[in-house]
Amino acid sequence: MEINIDKSSGFCFGVINAIKVAEEQLDQHGSLFCLGDIVHNNKEVERLKTKGLVIIDHQDFRKLKNTRVLIRAHGEPPETYSIARENQIQLIDASCPVVLKLQNKIKKGYEKIRDIEGQVVIFGKEGHAEVNGLTGQTGNNAIVVGSGFENLDKIDFTKPITLFSQTTQSKEQYEELIRHIRERMMQKNCNPDINLQISRSICGQVSNRGPHMAKFAKDHDLVIFVSGKKSSNGRYLFEICRQNNPNSYFISDKNELRIDWFKDARKVGICGATSTPMWLMEEIASEIGTYA
Numbered sequence: 001m002e003i004n005i006d007k008s009s010g011f012c013f014g015v016i017n018a019i020k021v022a023e024e025q026l027d028q029h030g031s032l033f034c035l036g037d038i039v040h041n042n043k044e045v046e047r048l049k050t051k052g053l054v055i056i057d058h059q060d061f062r063k064l065k066n067t068r069v070l071i072r073a074h075g076e077p078p079e080t081y082s083i084a085r086e087n088q089i090q091l092i093d094a095s096c097p098v099v100l101k102l103q104n105k106i107k108k109g110y111e112k113i114r115d116i117e118g119q120v121v122i123f124g125k126e127g128h129a130e131v132n133g134l135t136g137q138t139g140n141n142a143i144v145v146g147s148g149f150e151n152l153d154k155i156d157f158t159k160p161i162t163l164f165s166q167t168t169q170s171k172e173q174y175e176e177l178i179r180h181i182r183e184r185m186m187q188k189n190c191n192p193d194i195n196l197q198i199s200r201s202i203c204g205q206v207s208n209r210g211p212h213m214a215k216f217a218k219d220h221d222l223v224i225f226v227s228g229k230k231s232s233n234g235r236y237l238f239e240i241c242r243q244n245n246p247n248s249y250f251i252s253d254k255n256e257l258r259i260d261w262f263k264d265a266r267k268v269g270i271c272g273a274t275s276t277p278m279w280l281m282e283e284i285a286s287e288i289g290t291y292a
């Protein structure tokens, strides 16, 4: 049995940077608080916990004083920075530069559209850390529309709209949402060519992987997709694998492998999300190697 690990799978530069920053701090100080899971991958989180990383939530954060806290690649809303200032917390800011740029764009977009009574709409997962950081730029006034087009009816289609996407959403679904919003605006006699501003803000680290993932899935007769269950791009990229090869399985850990999947497989491909560590895919490849 041939086993190949997809070379382009694994951490994106935003996650690589956050982990590098965390490890440097841990080497220097022995422990570090991190606001939320540093990456949507339990195995990697566990590895860093053994080095001294302590994961806290926003409630814990509010109680801290005079300490250091890491902000992960997803970024944070302005409120987090205010709390840190009030409580003398030193923020080790590992927000991804792509996310920071988007936060800034949303802030400016909101300031502009607020004056003409328009709305900021964000295509993303409500409650997701990155989305909280994005909506925070609008004083939480942005309307978040999910992949099932939830909250669409909260939009007033007679008024101007500035539309953004969470960086890790599906490009195809975003285009579908754009089509839908345009139609609804036209039904209300509101010209989308004038009143709809679109920012194509899906990160290239995710969208560029889609076509590659489709080819990788087609080139193998069995695909093992490795990702944490909370990863948005993990769900998106796995869906691409499944569409291109129905013989695709989503796992987070080698214990979820089932030996009968490999009965007739001659060429097995292992791939994953932008939050999947390479060491985990290698561990899974070694395990599969024992089935041959």
Ligand code: SF4
Binding pocket: 012, 013, 014, 015, 073, 074, 096, 097, 098, 099, 167, 168, 203, 204, 205, 206, 274
């Ligand atoms: S997916 Fe893109 S935006 Fe998100 S952390 Fe990675 S590089 Fe940054």
